[in-house]
Amino acid sequence: GCASLAEVEEGEPGADVPLMDPLRVKASALYKKGCELGSTFACTRYGYRLHKGEGVAQNDASARRYYAMSCDDDDEAACYNLGVMYEHQQGVGKDLVKSATYYDKSCTLGHMSGCAAIGNFYAAGEGVDKHGAKAAERLTKACDGDIGWGCTTLGWLYVDGEIVSEDMERGHKYLMRGCDLKDAEGCLYAAATTLDVAQTDKVKTAQALLDRAKALEADKDAVKRIADLIDKYRKNGGQAPREKSLRNKVFGE
Numbered sequence: 290g291c292a293s294l295a296e297v298e299e300g301e302p303g304a305d306v307p308l309m310d311p312l313r314v315k316a317s318a319l320y321k322k323g324c325e326l327g328s329t330f331a332c333t334r335y336g337y338r339l340h341k342g343e344g345v346a347q348n349d350a351s352a353r354r355y356y357a358m359s360c361d362d363d364d365e366a367a368c369y370n371l372g373v374m375y376e377h378q379q380g381v382g383k384d385l386v387k388s389a390t391y392y393d394k395s396c397t398l399g400h401m402s403g404c405a406a407i408g409n410f411y412a413a414g415e416g417v418d419k420h421g422a423k424a425a426e427r428l429t430k431a432c433d434g435d436i437g438w439g440c441t442t443l444g445w446l447y448v449d450g451e452i453v454s455e456d457m458e459r460g461h462k463y464l465m466r467g468c469d470l471k472d473a474e475g476c477l478y479a480a481a482t483t484l485d486v487a488q489t490d491k492v493k494t495a496q497a498l499l500d501r502a503k504a505l506e507a508d509k510d511a512v513k514r515i516a517d518l519i520d521k522y523r524k525n526g527g528q529a530p531r532e533k534s535l536r537n538k539v540f541g542e
Contacts, residue, residue: 308341308342308343308344309344310344312344313338313343313344314344314345315344316338316344317335317338317343317344317345318344319331320332320334320335320338321335321345323335324355324358329358329359329362329364329367330359330364332355332356332358332359332362332364332367333355333356333359333364333366333367333370335355336351336352336353336354336355336356336359336367336370337352337366337370339351339352339355340352340356340370340374340379348380349374349379349380349381350380350381352370352374352380353371353374353380353381355367356368356370356371356374357371360391360394363398364398365395365398365399365400365403366395366400368391368392368394368395368398368400368403369391369392369395369400369402369403369406371387371388371391372388372389372390372391372392372395372403372406372407373388373406374388375387375388375391376388376392376406385410385415385416386416386417387416388410388416389407389410389415389416389417390416391403392406392407392410393407393427395407396408396427396430396431401430401431401434401435401436401439402431402436402439404427404428404430404431404434404436404439405427405428405431405436405438405439405442407427408423408424408425408426408427408428408430408431408439408442408443409424409428409439409442411423411424411427412424412428412442412446412452419452420452421446421451421452421453422453424446424452424453425443425446425453428440428442428443428446429443431443432463432466432467435470436470437466437467437468437469437470437471437472437475438467438472438474438475439467440463440464440466440467440470440472440475441463441464441467441468441472441474441475441478443460443463444460444461444462444463444464444465444466444467444475444478444479444482445460445464445478446460447459447460447463448460448461448464448478448482457482457485457486458486460482461479461482461483461485461486464478464479464482465479467479468498468501468502471505472505473502473505473506473507473508474502474507474508476498476499476501476502476505476507477498477499477502477507477508477511477512477515479498480495480496480498480499480502480515480519481495481515481518483495483498484518484519484522491522492519492522492523495515495519495522496519499512499515499516499519502515
């Protein structure tokens, strides 16, 4: 169909070509035609082109309409993109309740980033009531789907212990998983929790994780704070005053 032709015309996804390259323009026209002929996938792809200004003039309002049509047809990516638009006020007024609704639907349909987003909303009480069990369930699904920041947020929940039962070992495991998936905050927080949970070589392991966080461009102030904490442990033979919480360790709050 037209959507398949559009993909052929455009070449490899993410190809480094100008936004208004003739091939992108032609692909966008084919996606639009495919949408008019009833292809949900084509509607989503054309909405994305409008959203990003690829091969067609950027138009968030029109992008939202195409995403909405596809989301109504249970397209997970379209629902997720609507959640992004309402969260970040892209062509629509900021509406966290609508954003949460779309993220949750995308998660139900299998979009792992949508699961991370709605899990984070439940953890923070944004757009929905704060709910530990729902946050953990969505974030676990996201982490199982290899969404690094979802693993990190889940790890934070268990270490922090505010809305789920505190479990430092479990939290550290998820933070390590986030780090392995190249989430900078996962490496940063795992460096901090290593000083609590590691049985041996805690300073060496924490430093290695901190180096990974720096390579992934973690927050510089937080990196310095963890570096100072590691230095305390090193100078005191692996013993240092234990901060009240992970948040206090990382951000000094």
